[in-house]
């Protein structure tokens with residue numbers, strides 16, 4: 001990306017994504033279910049937390065590196081899996097390359113548009129994400145495919161309650177991008193010529209299939225075909241979670257924990273990590289921001305399992321707040337999707353650089369030399385903040 005393509009904040013990446021993408025694609029990124037209570041709280045909650053900075057005896061050097069599920073990462077930020085398609089022709093491969101270039105892990109959704117083999121080749125630090133979809137046999141096949149491709153961890157996301165109403169109106173996403181659908185989208189595409197041009201240069205229309213849910217040689221199901229299989233799958237129990245973890249055998253993250261009792265059950269099921277998450281406010285609306293429940297969960301299971309937080313991270317200081325309240329690292333969703341829309345791989349690298357700079361600045365201000373030294377004492381937490 002040329003210097004002129006560089007952006008200074010995630011808010012600017014979002015503005016560029018809005019300008020560049022067709023309305024329906026941009027709306028699918030913003031998402032947020034029902035009234036949007038959760039998505040709004042995810043961002044607002046970070047704004048309620050303040051810092052208590054020092055001014056002298058500050059550290060000239062700051063260490064931002066850590067590990068997550070056995071992977072060394074250069075900053076406490078990893079890429080959260082998102083099953084969003086048609087943002088950029090290089091899609092998840094561009095995101096994987098950007099994460100590799102910046103020394104961090106990429107999470108790959110099983111609803112993604114690129115095969116897990118291509119993503120692992122772009123970044124060996126790949127965690128493959130699965131929902132509880134299909135028969136046990138199919139789940140093992142998909143998991144084994146990711147393992148053979150070289151995935152170094154599994155993320156299992158359980159927080160989904162098939163809520164489908166949005167007060168602001170759900171975007172119309174076609175079953176597949178054939179010529180008829182392109183024609184229907186044409187007026188939107190014409191208003192966003194650069195997005196259309198990016199795809200035109202590749203000679204392909206946006207891919208709305210899910211290659212990681214197909215058997216080798218099988219035609220990949222469409223996004224909605226896969227969603228239908230998911231809706232028809234009997235819902236998992238804690239025994240099912242323990243079974244899946246056993247089948248995988250390697251580093252295993254359970255994503256979507258919002259309660260202390262569930263965090264304890266996840267530990268009993270033998271998981272290596274949990275993500276305190278409300279699915280970026282896309283699931284059960286009215287679920288509070290994960291940062292509000294993080295302190296209680298960290299106090300209960302922080303010594304037994306690695307804790308990650310996702311939801312609402314827009315700047316480096318948000319990352320520092322989460323780490324101060326007990327997260328080992330955070331995952332980002334929309335921030336990198338906006339970067340991807342704004343500038344492809346370079347846009348995602350730009351977002352990771354913005355976060356790195358913000359983390360470094362907040363660690364400097366709080367007088368530490370390492371992210372591992374952060375505690376709740378570095379923050380000003382208003383009464384009633386936690387849930």
Ligand SMILES: Cc1cc2nc3c(=O)[nH]c(=O)nc-3n(C[C@H](O)[C@H](O)[C@H](O)COP(=O)(O)O)c2cc1C
Pocket residue numbers: 028029030031042080081082083084109110111129157255277278279280281282310311312313331332333334335
């Ligand atoms: C457009 C979109 C698609 C998503 N798809 C998935 C998915 O396929 N699997 C999953 O585990 N989480 C998915 N998520 C949730 C993200 O992994 C993450 O929890 C959330 O985006 C974090 O909030 P943030 O966007 O505020 O950073 C999706 C989120 C968005 C915005």
